[in-house]
Every structure is written in structure tokens, then in C-alpha cells.
Amino acid sequence: MTRYTSATDADRAEMLAAIGVDSVDELFEQVPEPLRLGRGLDLPDGLSEPEVQARLAALAARNADADSEVCFVGAGMYDHHVPAIVDAITQRSEFLTPYTPYQPEISQGGLQAMFEFQTAMSELTGLPISNAGLYEGPSSVASAGYLAIGATGRRRFVVSRGVHPHSRETLATYSVGYDAEVVEVGLEDGLTDAAALADAVDGETAAVFLQSPNFLGAVEDVEALGAAAKEHGALLVVAVDPMTLGILKPPGECGADIALGEGQPLGNRLDFGGPSFGFFCATEDQIRRMPGRIAGETNDVDGRRGFVLSLQTREQHIRREKATNNICTAQALNALGAMIHLAWLGREGYRELGELLVRRTAYARERLAAVEGVELLHHAPVAREFALRLAAPVDRVLDSIAAERGIAAGYPLGREYPEHEDGLLVAITERRTKAQIDELADALGAAVAAERGDFVGDRTTNSPQGIS
């Protein structure tokens, strides 16, 4: 008997007898001898529960997490408060342990939650159709490309450089398979270059991809930018941050055909990047091209209301090579967490949260831009994240602030935007207080000053370089 199993020696004997073999080895004889491993796996012996826990805790202790540091890093995933009821509910066995609701009669809980989730996401984005969730943000962007090819028969994507770099890269990766071309349009003072975009879109364009707020935090004028797509019959695909949709005009009202995004800010942990979920909403006419599961309302033989996986004919189980997407296991539990978070926020709370983010962000942006050696990287309107330019090496400033103040000051834009080696992206959530913002301003001032001193003059000042 190994961990989590029940077969005692007596059980084994009875079972082997019923099967009519003498040993389990006999059952493995169908594996040709040369292909049998013939040795134990070269892995450590199993450990007891307290030992495993100690081992994992020791690993975890070597990460600087958002409890041990004050986290101003965003770049697509945000340190939002996850309401306690989200954990309490999603950890219930009944939600945690079943699989995809193939048997709707005994899966009404999960199916109804999907239906509610779809309703909520549809409300958020202003588009009538939502699926029940995809893997995460960037691969959802890539899936939108697949849909657009199917819908338009074209194979050319025009993508704003304001779209998350991971999304752009994922779209490019997938596009090799799609045999599609990806054309990028640059930014001007933080916003998608409208003229360049209009130039880039043509009659061969399957879709135009925008993000708002974009990666630099700037709120795009999606409606205006989208005109080029409309004109040429391309789909308008807009990636959005679900925490801003209480405030910003929903993509559905801006002419978007598809609105999608990374769902992490809604009820999901940071988790070093996953699992979270992607949401995916579209106009009515795309319903049979949607990727992923969709729950639908129906009734049972007694007329009782119920929910099922609807439109399964789009999916790979039935359509196989003609499926609208290959996605199968997705992120149901994460989408449930989002729905609970949204219900907890509620109509008013959701709007208020958006307002809180916008106001604290405005305060932080002004406060930080006023720091000596710090200036705005762009002047476009922002909602919850903004970009600065530092007059000192960004990585060294970040190291110093982390080591001395226990603050993760932001995301160094140079990682993905060579043109912004001096750029720092700062994100705000409702967990970032005024006091923390003020301390960041102070820390940034001190660190930039120290590094500039270092840089232009004396290199002996003890600017920290190690990490805590």
C-alpha cells in the first residue's frame, strides 16, 4: 500500500484471484520487456506529511512575496485583495474536486456558477456572449486570432505595441501554426499611433488587437482606433483589465467584436503567474465560433430549470479537427473565484473600486513624478498603472528599494521594451495605501539620488546591490 491507496495484502490476493493472475507483474506483461523500466525511478523516497510541508515551506521562504514586500508590480497581474469568502467557497470539495460537468444532472452547482460568470463577464464587457473561461490572458488573445481567421478567412493580424508583450508573443507563437502574419503598430506618448494603425489595417486584415489600459497603463480611445478595423471588415479585439470596467467604457460600447483579458485580478491569487483564467466575450454572431466551454440554460424533463454545457458541437470532443479551438480542461475554479469576487463587490462596490484605483493612481502618479530624477514616461490618461522614467539605472534603483525598504517598486520596462530601458511601470491596487505610496516616493527619491551620485561621481557610497 502506498500513500492514498487502500489495497491491503488481503485485498490484493482476492483481487488477483478474481482477475485470474498470480501477481500484478503479470498485468504489466503487455508492456514489452525491453520497454519496462526494470529499476526504481531515480527519485527520493516518499516523505511524510510534516516532512513535505517543511520542505515546501523552506522553498516558499526563499521567495519575496507580496506579504513580505509591498508590491507595486503589475504588468498584467495585480496584488488585489482576494475576499476571504472566495477561498472558503472555492476550497469546498464540491467545487474543488469534480471535473468538467459532463453529467449535468449532478453538476448543477458548477454549471450554474458558469452561467452566472458568463452573465457577469458579459455585463462587464458590454458584449452579449461570454464563454466560461480560458487558460489565461495571453493565450486568449491568441485564441481570438484563431476565431478571427475562421470568421474572416483572412490571415493577417494588426497588433498595437500597447498590447501586453506576453500576448503579442503568444499570438506570434500561435500564428506560425495559423500561417498568419502579425504586424505591429507603435505607440506615441503612451498611446497607439492612430495614423500608423489606420495605415497598417487593410482588406487582408483578420483582426486588430488593442489593449486598454495598455501595457504602459494608458487608457486608449478604443472607439476611435477601432474605426480602421470596421472600415476594412476586420474584427476588433480588445484586451481589458477587469478591474477598470466599473469606470471605463466597456469594449462592447466601443465597437469591439471580442473583449478578453487576464482574469487574475478577479478573485485569484498571484501564484507566481497562475493558475488564473482568461475571459472571452464576443458579439452574438460569433457564438458558434467561440473557444471554450459555454454553459446554457435549459430545463429537465419535468420542466425544472437547469443548466448544461451548451454548443458542445463547437468543441473538440465532437468536432475533433474542425473544433473552434483545442481547449479542453480550462480554469473553471478560477472563474468561480472571479464570480464570487464580483458578487462580493456588487454593482456599487465594483464601481467604487474602479474609482478608488483611478484616484489613488492619479495621486501616486503625481506624487512620484514630482520626485527629483523621476518624470512621466507618457502623459496619457491612466486608470490603475502608470509609467515613469528614472534618471538612474532602473534595476539598481529597484534592488536598492527592495533591500532597504522592502518595497517592490514596480516593473522595469526595459525587460520588454528596449526603447524604455529607463522606464518603470507602477501599479496600484486597493491594498496600496497612501502611506505606502508616500513611502515609495521617498524611497524612489533617495535611491535615484544615491544611484545618480554613484553614477556621475563617487562609486563608494554603499548602494546595495545584493538582494535580501
Added chain:
Amino acid sequence: MTRYTSATDADRAEMLAAIGVDSVDELFEQVPEPLRLGRGLDLPDGLSEPEVQARLAALAARNADADSEVCFVGAGMYDHHVPAIVDAITQRSEFLTPYTPYQPEISQGGLQAMFEFQTAMSELTGLPISNAGLYEGPSSVASAGYLAIGATGRRRFVVSRGVHPHSRETLATYSVGYDAEVVEVGLEDGLTDAAALADAVDGETAAVFLQSPNFLGAVEDVEALGAAAKEHGALLVVAVDPMTLGILKPPGECGADIALGEGQPLGNRLDFGGPSFGFFCATEDQIRRMPGRIAGETNDVDGRRGFVLSLQTREQHIRREKATNNICTAQALNALGAMIHLAWLGREGYRELGELLVRRTAYARERLAAVEGVELLHHAPVAREFALRLAAPVDRVLDSIAAERGIAAGYPLGREYPEHEDGLLVAITERRTKAQIDELADALGAAVAAERGDFVGDRTTNSPQGIS
């Protein structure tokens, strides 16, 4: 509307109308005007969920807990591993949020769990009757005193000094109400002085109280000591550590009338001392004198098996001033945790755990006693905890080891035993590895040496005095 409530203005208006009043204030008019507070409570304004969490996390961060220190402290509560399934199950709403199972038809889950718990505790102690749990250890000792008075009509308790100091003090506190006398019997080389005990017990003695392993970790010969109680018709009450009963002879086989103890080591967190639970087992003839809830098996009108709160006629709801005890709300959830832990350990695992504790304890005792400046405080057999004598001030040694090694080295016996100002009590659990024990030996050697140096000679060595 305040937090967690639902009454909107519209609701309020409708409800007031139905009641026939104009305002809620009118309902409060039954409180005479001079007794109305007439001002707001002098408490801070309510906080949002993330703020409350941050506030509590900041407080928690100022405690050195058994994750941040290696904990060799015992003294009645122990740093055992709580299996993950204990948390997962006890946090289910269905166990967490109902109250006492007054309506058995909709409380079969809780009642059956109590019945299982009683069975398990009865097995552990070797006594036929168990209740469903009391507050915690020491007050269970005091409750045994009340039972003994009722059973014998006598009002004199003889208590070994090996019984937990908190238990002895609690018994003394309650005994003022019982109008009972408490007589203490000392220890000899760690064990209850058998001759003194025999002298102390007389025909007026209601009960003899022993603990095994006792507070100094020594395993008592309960059977031999108990003879004095038997002889004089006093009840024999034995406090036990539930983690040792896979190994040690159960009190029921040693002539105990009552076996009880602190339940924390079974499936309960340290929690700075509570909530945990007390267990309380007795011989058949005490069944109608037992304190606390007892679940019993019965059947429903259709013959279906079921469980109810049985023998409620003992309890205060029915018996009022004649109740066997005043306890009402007890510690049901904590007892459930214990039952799950015991099921998880299982028959073999429970015994193995006892063996592991005994062996690691023997190793640690030998290892630490071999350290220069350290010797055994007593030579009696031990199971999971043992007492040392240090040749340097215990508090200073503890401070030093905590600050320099992040180890909570043990419990300073001087806190409760003035005769053992130089005593240190060291506890072992399955979480304490050989490596940790070895490090403790090393740390103890270094600290004792440093403090002795300090003490006899140079006070300038930098022995730490602050705390981390």
C-alpha cells in the same frame, strides 16, 4: 446598512410599517432614557476587509511562532503536525457554523462525529464512557473534582505536584466554590512521592489526582500510586497526554476512575493556548455524573439508526441548579479535529507515533544531558518531554538561543516551580528532527558556556539580551 446585513432603506421602511412604528429608535424606547448611551461607542470606525487583514497580519508578525522558531516548548501544549485534512474538514460550513445539535434530525453529522470521538477517547483511555469534550485540560481537572464530590460526598482532594500547575491552580480556584480542601503531595526525583501520597490520602479524600507523564515529563506508575485511593474509597483521577497512549498503559487498566486531559495535541493548533478541548472519560458507574455533552446511539421512528444528545437530564437546561456541571457551549469543533486526526493516524500510525516520540525523546535527552553545564533534573522514564538542569541562568540561556538560533529551547521550570529555578523542560514532537535536536544541543552548549563565562568572569562578552 452595516457590514453583513441586508436591510436596505426600502426594507426598513416596509418593516417599520409592518411593526407600526416610525423609527427603530422607537423600539429602543423600552430602554429607559438615562440608560441609553446617547453617544457613539468610543471605538474606531469600521474597516474594510483588506484593512482588517493588514491590521491583524501586523499584529501576528510581532509574535515568534512555531513556524518562525523551532519550538521545543511543551508544558501541556505541543507543536504537533495538524494533518491537512483536519483543517479542510473542520472549515466546512456544515461543521463550522451550526450550534449544539439540539435538533438531532438535522444534526446527524455532528452527533455521529461526537459518538465516534467518544469511542476513540474511550479506546485511548481504556475507560468505557467518554463525553464529547470539555473546555480544555485544567478546567477538566476541576470538573473531575466536582464529580468526585458528588460521587463520594467528601470534600478533600489529594493532588500530586506532578499535575500541571495550571490544573492544580484551577482546581484550587474551583475548590473555593466547592468548599473543598486541596492537599499537595511532592515529587521525588521527578516522580510522585508514593509514601507521602499514601500518608495524605484518608477516608475524607474525595479524589486523588495524578498526571502521567507528569509535568516534568516523568511516566508515573499510576497503578501503584493509585492503590492508596482505592484503599480509602477515593476516586483516582489521572490526567494523560493523548499522544502517549499508543505506548503507555491506559489509565483504565491502571485503576483510574477518571481519565482526562488536554486535547490540543490531537488535531488542534497551538493558538496561543486555545481553543482546544478537554477530554473526560470515566467508569460506567459515573455515567450519570459526567459533565458535558454525550452523544448516544438510538433510532428514528422508521427504525433508522441515528444519534442524539443523550443523558441530557444531567445538564443545566433541564436540571438547572442540580446539574452535574454548568458547562454548556463546549469545544465541539476542536473535538472533531481530534477525531479526524486519530482516524488519520489510525491504529498503527497512532502506536508508531508514540514510539517515534519515545525514541526521539530518549535521543534528545541523552544528547542534551551530555552537554557541558547541562544535567538531568530527574532520572525517571520519560515519553515525550524531559527536564534538565542548567548551570547558567535559564532565562538568559533561552534568550540567547532564541535570538541567535531561532530556537525556542524549552519551558523554564522556574516559572512554576521555584525549587527548579535552574530547570528547563524540553518537549519533542514528530516535527522535531534529529538535526534540530543536534542543533539545540550545540546551541545549548554554546549559550550555557557563554553565560557561565559571563556569570563567573567577564561580563563584556556579547551575550544577547534583547529579543529578535
Added chain:
Amino acid sequence: MQRESARTIFEKSKPGRRAAVLPGAEVPEPPIEELIPANLLRSEPPRLPEIAEPEIVRHYNRLSRRNFDLDSGFYPLGSCTMKHNPRLNERVAALPGHARLHPAQDPRRAQGALELMWLLQASLSEICGLPHVSLQPSAGSHGELAGLLLTRAYHADRGETRTKVLAPDTSHGTNPASVTMAGYEVVKVATNEDGGVEMDDLRAKIDEDPDQVACLMLTNPNTLGLFDENIAEIATLIHGAGGTLYYDGANLNAVMGHSRPGDMGFDIVHVNLHKSFSQPHGGGGPGAGPIAVSDRIEPFLPRPQVLRRESDNGGGPSFDLDIDRPKSIGRLRGFQGNFGVFVRSYAYILSLGGDGLAEASETAVLNANYLKARLAEGRAGERLPIAFDRHCMHEFVLSGKPMKRELGIATLDLAKRLLDFGFHPPTVYFPLLVEEALMIEPTETETKESLDSFADAVQEILAEAEAEPEKAQRAPYTTPVRRLDEVKATRKPVVRQTLS
């Protein structure tokens, strides 16, 4: 809820199965007999179940589905304050700094915990209107015992010995039980037609032998849900006789931020953190029963007490545990009390704030009066009259006497029939004074819709009973088990499983 037949975990056991795997010994493994004398050892391990982890989880998950809980629906159990249990409180209580803190930790390394206790004490002190608090008692009844021992110590300190504790006939059973445990004699005081203390009877009981009056224990609002308007006069009488006035705080949820026991004249108050302060009830605990007391009682408080020291050097204050309290009644239990409960309740107080607590009480009172009004209508108004017809506070008591007489269904039948409608029934047959009593406490966290549907259910059951009383008499029908034979369970108690 599940209808499958009950099987205990012992019955699912099979020799050789197990869940736990333990760490290796790592140290020498001599036979145990070499470490502990054989005569002190156990011969056979206890017959704990042998079962693998997956089946343990299934077993207890299934059992859980045989429980009705606060998150399943309306739970108007009078006197129990079944209010919402915020999961935030569970989360903060589980932080390692709280949950993994050893109770014997050096106070200098447990400053956060001691400060939290101090802050909770200060909050309860303000809410109760009494200057000193001990968090030690583990539940309400433990607080009662503490209060009575404090009373005894207070009188003893003045060289007095008093023998009697007064309590109204509506008092909760723990009150008289605690009185006896504390070595006093209970003297019952009658209830007047407004549901309050019958003043003449009180005077008579005091005048009998004022020197023997140690204490009067009172719940206010009382267990009828009514505020005793004579409380000031009662206090004068008791204090005049030299007794203490004890406040059973089970009903504090009615008056938080509106009226304070200290201001009413009470000397000692217990607070059930598992009622007004949202600690989940856990199927019968854990809870906590802190006590708040006046200056004259303070010297006798249990030890240890949390001590706050201002810093000499301008830093923050520090906290310690004070055991040097010579007049203390001593300990009532081990360590510092149910700290995990303190964390939850303090989080709750922080969440609501002062105004929030006052609004919570307001809404509790509004909800109770609304439900009372709904149940004064129609059939319920006739068959289930209110015991004392006044505005109530946070709860109210109906009498099923006419219902029983006229329809032949007892309060118990109504309660059982309510189970089929998906409600937890009210507290029944308490207070004893009201015949066929139903004690209903909705709490502030229920919606108007829940109250309405409960009222509708009661009306429907009464209507049904007119036509078909057996329906209620034989209820419930839809629960995992139907009515259970409690008499058998007490006559021939089977309190553990027989194992082979």
C-alpha cells in the same frame, strides 16, 4: 440532505489500511521496553479505525452533509445569536503568527498576541461600560462561574460570607448550575406581567436576609427578549443589600452601542464571543466568555492579566502577563484563554467599528420586531400568541399553548415540521415560564426575505394542522433521519461503539 444509513468510521475500518505515513525515526530504535519499564506499557494499541485518507475525507464530508448549518439557511435559535460568520475572521485566525504561537512563549516574543488581547479587552470594556476585562473564561457559563467566584472573593475580602444568589425564573439553566458550583444557593425571583423582575418578590427575597444576598444574576434584555425597565431600581436594591449585580451577556447583541451593562449598574458582565461577536458556533463550541468588571471587583480577577507598560524611552508600549495578583481568585483554566476566538472577535469589532456594532444591534431589533409582527398576523397570531405583548428587543417568545390545545400539535411538532421547510427551528420550551415556548432570534444578518418566508412557513404549517394535524405530529419527513427515540438513548445509553 442525505438519506443513506449511518455507518461510523469504525465500521469502515479494515485491518492493514492507513492514512498517515510518519517521518522516519532518524535516531536509534531500541525496543520501547528498554526506554520505559514494561509494566508501564500498553499491550495492545487502541482500536482506532484503519482507513485510507480518501475514505476519511469522504466519510466526514458525507457526515457534514447530514448537518444543517447557518450557511444552509435561516437559524433563528433564540438566545444563541446565530449571526453570519465572516470568513475573514477564519483567515486572520489562521495566520501562523496567531495559530502557531505557543502559549508558553516568552511574552517578549508574543507582543502582537498580548496587544491584540489588550485591544479586545479595551473594546469590550467600552461596549460593556465597565473598566476591567479578563478574557480567560472559555464560554458564558465559565464566565458565570468566574463572576460568582469573584463575588465570593469580593465579599470574603470584606470579611463577609454570603450564601444566596438571586436569579429570575426566566434565567438560563447555566445560571443556577453555576451558582451551585460556586457554592451558593439559588433563590428564584418571579417575573412580572411585563416580563421583567417582579419587584415585590425581589424586595421580599432580599428582605428575608439581606446579609445573605451575594448576587443577583440577570439577563437584560432578558430571555423573553424584553428590556427590564426597572433595572436601575434593581441595582439600587441589590447594591443596598451589599450584593453584586451579574449580567449574563448572552443577549448583548440587542444593545451594543445603545445601552451598557455598566451604566445599568452591573458589576460583572460576561460576553459570549460566540454570540454577539461572530465566533462560529462549531457545532457546540469553541466560544469564549470574557468578563468585564467594575473597579471594586478588579483586584480579584483571574490571573494572568494582560499588562500594558508605557515605554520609558518614548517608544511604543509593551505588554506582559501579570501573575502577581495577590487577591486574584486564581486561574480558571490553562494558559491565556481561547486566543483563537479573541482574534476572530477582534477582527469582527474592527470590521464593524463602533457605529457598525450599534447598527448591528439596531437591525437585530428591527428584524425581531418585524418577524414578531409577521407572526402576530393570521393564524399564527391566534395560535401562537406572543408571551408578553410589547415591542421586543432582539428576540421574542411565543407560546404554543393555544396551538396545542386547539390543533393538537405541540411546539415540538411545529419545530419538527419546520425542518421540512428548510428552517432551523427556534429554541423551544425555554424559558420555562412560558408554556410551549418558542424563542425566536433572527439576528441582524438575515434578509427580510428570509423572515418573510419563515413567517409564511409557520402560517402554512398552522393551516395544514387544521386539516391534518398528524402531518406535523409525525414530522419531519425529509431529513436524514426522522424523529429519534431520545428516551431510549437516555434509558439505555449507548455512548460508544462496541468494537470486536
Added chain:
Amino acid sequence: MQRESARTIFEKSKPGRRAAVLPGAEVPEPPIEELIPANLLRSEPPRLPEIAEPEIVRHYNRLSRRNFDLDSGFYPLGSCTMKHNPRLNERVAALPGHARLHPAQDPRRAQGALELMWLLQASLSEICGLPHVSLQPSAGSHGELAGLLLTRAYHADRGETRTKVLAPDTSHGTNPASVTMAGYEVVKVATNEDGGVEMDDLRAKIDEDPDQVACLMLTNPNTLGLFDENIAEIATLIHGAGGTLYYDGANLNAVMGHSRPGDMGFDIVHVNLHKSFSQPHGGGGPGAGPIAVSDRIEPFLPRPQVLRRESDNGGGPSFDLDIDRPKSIGRLRGFQGNFGVFVRSYAYILSLGGDGLAEASETAVLNANYLKARLAEGRAGERLPIAFDRHCMHEFVLSGKPMKRELGIATLDLAKRLLDFGFHPPTVYFPLLVEEALMIEPTETETKESLDSFADAVQEILAEAEAEPEKAQRAPYTTPVRRLDEVKATRKPVVRQTLS
């Protein structure tokens, strides 16, 4: 399970209610229009539900009770490996150092996370017998797509363009779907009478145009639960044609520690961490689909890859994220993959150890063969014959064809009737090749008792159907809803709630 009628949370909404209270702004509060141009702002907030916290908890707790889950009972869903989900893994995944780690954290301050990924990669590499691992794919199908894009990159790097991917007709639907997404054409390969690849057909399909063969995707044991004994020869053929061999690892649970895909000749393997490695299925995710590959495929792996650097100064190794991979196919998603899933699966591997994994597979195979034997008896043996009569590995496929013909009840009816017996039905109507298929995978964590009672239930349903086929045809009866109109749901899809 509950029978109450479904109401969505939107239907429980009432204007003005709310759960969340937000922190105060703390900063100046100008109108939002002063911060963001009005034309970019929303006019009306989305109509999210308005509801207080207690009712949200009740709503989702109630919904949960309308789900059957792994902890409710036997869940032999073929191809899905519904094994026990240890709660230990949930606990360690929730540690703040894991759960609260920002994905863009500087690798130097995320060393524990990167080391954990590296350790998991090393473990999967050993289990699969392939030297390199990328953890990035989010699920099995994502791994498939990765594998096909790797194949494309590999061939492109050699200057080749190939267009065809071969897959047996028993393959899972994600395989062909992934093939199309990756820009290839699917070529079906037939199944032989032993349930394996029909070698002649395979040769024919290859020979048609060997230069166009990019890849063969195979599940082994295949979706019939049978190990393809010709795998070595298959590998030779595919490699001979220049194609890659892709292993769909959904069935890895059969062979852990017994046989390794790398040793069988596979170039690319995906592993479903939510199957063999105990990640809970979450009602349809999250999961993860790491891929293991051979040396020749390694240069093309997605980026970033975890990099281990030995220390120069004798200290421990350090870890980094390598994005400088010029031949990489690029990213398949954001950040580093489903890290929380990695934590759980690594904890699982640590718990079982090498031998434990091998024993898990052994017991999975034992359980499947035992259940197969029990279902070869009596009525089931007659009406539900095994599709391919050999010893199976961890699962097996029965055909309901005789049952349908002789008793008039379809596989679907049997499945629905099983619901009334408290079981989750097997996977049905897959693989497509077997008529009226029932695909049964008990996993290693089930008890013999569970297997026996499932077998008994099947026998009983068949017996019942002889007398009364309508019983199964109209089943289920005891579930929260009965058979649902799926046709209507697809014809006139209602995929969101209409709000007023």
C-alpha cells in the same frame, strides 16, 4: 442532493444591498472626469448582483451541494484519472511564499519558486525518460499544441516543411483539434483487433508520402486502456520517415515507474498534472500540461526556461529564467505557467516518492483489472462486453451495444441510472471506435469495496432493465434536476441571464 429550484445570484439581487466595504480613498477625490476624459468613461455600472455577504455564502454553498464530487463517491471517469486530491497540497500551495508571489518578481527574489520548478522538471524528466521539460503549457491540449509547434520548428530548422500529422482513430478529440490549430492536416490511422495501431495502415499512411509526415500522436496505453506492444516498431517507422513521435500523457498514470515514453521512442510528451499528479480538477480546471522532450527538440522549447547555475564560490546553485533562446517557438502564455499547480504536483511527487509512484500505477492497474473482472461476470459480461478482451492497464472500455440491442437501454441510460445509485458514470461514447462505449478508470485511490459496489450497481441496473427498461430510460430520479434538454440549449442558446 438538493431539489430546490434554481435561482441565480442575479435573481437574488436587491438594489442597495452589498457585501464589500472598500477602504477609504485617503487621497484627493476629484470627479473621475477630471482624471479620465469623459468619452472614455462608462455611463452605467455593470449590473452585478447586489447582495450581502451572508447570502452570497449561502448561495454558493447551496450551489456546491448540487455538485457531485470526488469526495462524494466513486468517480470512474475514463481518461480523467479522478484520483484523491490530498489537502496537504492545497495547504502548501496556499503558503504566502507561493500564493502571494508576483509573477514578475525579480528571479533573484523568487529563488524558491524557480528551484521548485526546476525540481518538478527534473522529476517529470525522470518519470518520462526524456531529458528536458517545459512546464509552460496550461493543460494537456496546450501541451499538444506546443508539441506540434515544436515539431514544426524542428523541421523548419532542418529546412523541411511537412503537412501531415497521423493519429489513431481512438485518439482524444484534442489531438486532431490541436493538429488543425498548428496548421497541419490530420491523417487517421486505423486500430487493429488488439486495440493497437493497425501497422499495415500506419505503413500505408506513411508510405503515401513520407516527407509529409510531421508527427504521429499516440496515447500509450491508448484510450482503450491497452498498451500498444508495437510501439518500438512504430517509433522506428515514424523516425524513419523523419517525423516526431508525440505522447499524449493523459494515461501516464498506468505506467509511472514501469515504462517511460522516452524509452518507448517518443520525442515529446505532455503530462496532465491534473490527472496523474493529483491537481484537483476544479470542475474543469485549472490543470497544467508540462512537456518533456528529447535533446533534438530542446532548442525549440518555449521560453522562458528555468535555468540552474552552479555557484562559483561553493555555495548552493542559483536559478534564473532564460529568455535568450533564439530557436524557441516563443511563449504559449503569460509568465511562467500554472505555478500553483506545480506546487501541488511537486508536493504529490515528494509524498509518494519514486517507489510510491510505481506502486500507484500498479494499484491503478490492479483496480482496473479487478473491476473489469467483476464486470465480466453475470449480466454485465453478456450485455456489456469488453471491447478488446485483454488484460487492461489503468482503464478499460466496455461496449453497450448488446445491452442496447437486447434490453433497449443505451449507454446513456445506464450512465444516468448510475446517478441514482450514487456513482459518477464512466466516460461514455468515447472512444468513438467502440459502439456505445463506456470507458472506466477507477484509479488507485479507490477501495475494493467501492469497486464491488459499483459492479453490483451495474449488475442490478441490467437486471432491472430486463424487467423494466423504462426505469433506466427515464433515469435519473434522485438528482437535483432530471434529464436536461441539451438540444434546446444548443439550438436556442441562452448563455447569459437577461437583466432588467
